[in-house]
Amino acid sequence: MAGSSDLIVGIDAGTSVIKAVAFDLGGRQIASAAVRNVYDTGPDGSATQSLPRTCADCAKALRALGDKVDGLAARTAAVALTGQGDGTWLVGAGNEAVGDAWLWLDARAAPTVRRLAAGPDERARFVATGTGLNTCQQGAQMAHMDRTAPELLDRAEVALHCKDWLFLNLTGVRATDPSEASFTFGDFRTRRYSDTVIGALGLDHRRHLLPEILDGSRTVLPLTPEAAAATGLCAGTPVSLGFVDMVMTALGAGVYTGDAGAACSTVGSTGVHMRAVTADAVHLNAEGTGYVICLPAPDRVTQVQTNMAATLNIDWALALAQDLLAEHGAAPSHDDLVARIDGWMARARPGTLVYHPYISEAGERGPFVDADARASLVGLGASHRFADVIRAVIEGLGMAARDCYAAMGAMPTELRLTGGAARSAALREVLAAALNIPVRVSSRDEAGAAGCAMMAAVAIGAYDTMESCIAEWTTPLLGAPEPPDPRLVPVYDTLFANYRQARDGLSPVWSGLATARAAQGA
Secondary structure, three states, X not given: OOOOOOEEEEEEEOOOEEEEEEEXXXXXXXXXXXXXXXXXXXXXXXXXXXXXXXXXXXXXXXXXXXXXXXXXXXXXXXXXEEEOOOOEEEEOHHHOXXXXXXXXXXXXXXXXXXXXXXXXXXXXXXXXXXXXXXXOOHHHHXXXXXXXXXXXXXXXXXXXXXXXXXXXXXHOOOEEOHHHXXXXXXXXXXXXXXXXXXXXXXXXXHHHHOOXXXXXXXXXXXXXXXXXXXXXXXXXXXXXXXXXXXXXXXXXXXXXXXXXXXEEEEEOOOEEEEEEEEHHXXXXXXXXXXXXXXXXXXXXXXXXXXXOOOHHHHHXXXXXXXXXXXXXXXXXXXXXXXXXXHHHHHHOXXXXXXXXXXXXXXXXXXXXXXXXXXXXXXXXXXXXXXXXXXXXXXXXXXXXXXXXXXXXXXXXXXXXXXXXHHHOHHHHHHHHHHHOOOEEEEOOOOHHHHHHHHHHHHHOOOOOOHHHHHHHHOHHXXXXXXXXXXXXXXXXXXXXXXXXXXXXXXXXXXXXXXXXXXXXXX
């Protein structure tokens, strides 16, 4: 590594934006650039994204970062990649795209998920992967394609994920990482593909589409001359293939710092709740839900439950207010309404309404899987006002987090929080009381990009171990613990019992509404 190479560039290709972030070798963020991501949705539940456009947008973000950082190309010691998880990015001859990618938001595989989930091999698949089957995953999507559109798989030479596609375009190598490989087609204990899992998905005859597995904390590959010309970086720059964005964000935010019982929640558009454990300490729940995702540390994995929608529920509630006010000529911005949330929370009595935050059109995937699940508000009375609804929505996010952690076994002893909503004092108060544990906020702005950059830092020898990198990049950025309000804890214990009872009772209602929508062609 040249003496002038003092930066690592982390790329986080998320669902909303693609970010390129420069860090110095000690973990300090220097600059960032972002390009808005674009994807398409359809009435059939499809959610797709152009592979060539994604590659071009990644290059655009890197060039924009170069405009902000003097001498970026010569100073870059390594580039690291992470990105949105799940989904199916098919690549064929000449490394050309086979149509658009199916994103994790795509719901078309729901019939196949129901069929496979009822099959005799489902429990064996779950025990190997530690991961419940859902429409988001590449395995379910490929199984659905194999039955309904086999020509897509026939034209493909390899099935990748988002970050893998970008890695191919930067290095010319088709590969995936141990995290996505093992929770989709493998065994989290061995971090390799599993014959049991591939067979349970009915994809033995498609095994040739699975790429080699590379650990980006151990192996880097050189940036190709073609990629260098597109990005403005230097040919030969080491490129590290990071793990999936969920675990990279958690790593950057403090899920694994050596503190027993610590957990990490990312509350953004979706809600991701995880705890770091050894592989032999994983709790495999009877329902067969959640994820087990490897960490870039020996024998360490994250046990994960994910809500399909988190702050999307708040966005929905605020959009209602915008629509009503617009009818009378007032059109406050989303930011204007967000600024009012703490005031609304203060005016509303806690625990009087049950809200299930299943606002996503794709249903729910954690801690249960039901593509028909939808949001509900239970307990409305004539005295309730908009402030009560806002409070119920935010309390619903706390209940959903508790529901997820309860499905992973023992409750955590401390929560590390990241994501845009971590800035909300009201949400932090709700989460602390709902889980009855202290909350600490990571001040890391770009935790996902930092997580994969940490992998690259270890791979190029800037740190001997991931633990030594964590001690410098992550631990110092954790804020002071915010304890739970003892007055709210019993209120939320009662609310959670009602939340679960209502959630369990609503399943046939969701199914009936889905049947009605289908009959109406909606």
